[in-house]
Amino acid sequence: MNKKAAVIIAVSLLLALLGVVLSVSVGASGMPLDRALNGVLGRGSAADNAIIQGLRLPRALLAYLVGACLAVAGALLQGVFINPMADPQILGVSAGAGLGAAVVIAYGAFLGQIGVGVGAFIGGIVAVLTILFVTRGGRSAMSLILSGLALTSFLSAISFFIMVLNRNKMDQIMLWTMGGFTAVSWEKVLFLAPVAILGFFIALAFARNLNLISSGEEDAWHLGVDVERVRRSLLLLVAAMTAAAVSVSGMIGFVGLMVPHMVRILAGPDHRGLIPCSFCVGGVFLMLTDTLARVLAAPLEIPVGVITALLGTPFFIYLIKRRSL
Amino acid sequence: MITVEGLGFSYGEKPVLEDVSLCAEGGTFTAVIGPNGSGKTTLLRLISGYLRPHKGQIWAMGRAVEGMSVRDLARQMAFVPGTLTNQFDFTAYETVLTGRNPYIPAFQKEGPADREKARAAMERLEVWDLRDAVASNLSAGERQRVAIARALCQDTPILLMDEPVSNLDIRHKGRALQVAKDLSREGKCVVSVLHDMDLAAVFADAVIIMKAGRVFAAGPTREVLTEENIQAAFEVSAQVEMEDGVPRVLIRY
16 A cells, blocks of 8 residues: 555544544534533433434444445446446446335335345345346446446336335335435444445455456456456445445445545555545545535435535536546 | 467357467467468467367466466466556556566565566566656557566566567567567567567567468478468568578568
């Protein structure tokens, strides 16, 4: 890992600490820092403790983990497809995971959080396989994006169909399509944390292979990389990380597109730095964005997916313009 | 060394190679020439193991290519592509260093010995001064020399090159092929697809002429690069004169 990457990681970890403090002290009932910190440590009033420990702290952590998962998934997709425009949302992996989650919520609610996660994973895998099948002939940036767009429309349509059939659960499913952290629990944090951490280390093990694949598939093969095997493993990993994130927070777009891009500009394209940096920056980015989502129109909350889309769409258009696709 | 026996390959219905047999020894520089579409590049990709043959057998260093893992193959054979592609901004040095990949386990970094090999390879190809430049910003010729340096850094007994010097200027064409020739003198088995018959005549010990997916002629350079062979394989009229034991080919268009 180069020096720039190390600096980015150090800075983003520091920001994450400050972000947690900020995130737990602002909100519908604002608290001065000392009260918020006492709440974190469980030394505040009963009401403060409940708000901080039951709501704000898990929410901050959950946002961090979701941001980290999505950013790493985006970095992996961009490397695997040698395509800087790839992102779990754009390629339809999120929509697949969303549909899988919706099916479980509608018809298998008794399966709990793990069940929703597994449903989302299966949906994500189906989406990945579909994209691979549709773009078999050639994977230009444009064909990937258009296939992802079509797939997202199709899968979302099915999700809406399920919603209509299950009007009593519509609110719950709607949350998934908006993408946000209104329903948080420690259960979700404990579900996502192992996936995020394990996924991160697996991704890191593939970092050098990804560097090689990004300089051309055939070249990578001649340098000893079993490209198809690496691609299959990593797409499975992307499906798992995206699904885990989507199953706790719904579909939050563009994090996986923007974060690896920003990191690549600052720290270079080496995946050995890019993956850890994406994890840390993605986490702190979504945590801060979610804090913003809570205070921007307080006491109303904006789903954080709305904000990432507002930031991400102009970014996406800028990328299209710059690469003149 | 490489042995190929009864090789057959087709893309879909269209046969590209039929009944190709050949042999390339360690310590020699073998040039593969032939008209466009005669199957030269496909032959090289088959030897490297990247494509699987539909018929026939290939051995590299005494082992059947079909049974070897990708990593094993990359320790036996390095491949220099016609153009170096790179979507992201890796530097020339980082690109050359990737030649060490087949030797490094998953979580480990390149060691000092690997870095030394990369430096030596870059100095030999005269691209050490370009080490910090982004590879995709280099000129076509510089990029090509980086690609050759990467293969050198891979340090394999076999070196396969697919039109390695087509984008280079005259001086660097000669320099790069001289390096390849020197490597063959150090014991490597070098097989290169070449466009330019004159370069094949000067640098190659042996020449294989491909035509329509078959070996048209093969053997020592002097015996293969004859007026009759060139006229029949390329369908042009040619005149060959010997100069210090090296055939000089004059093509009349």
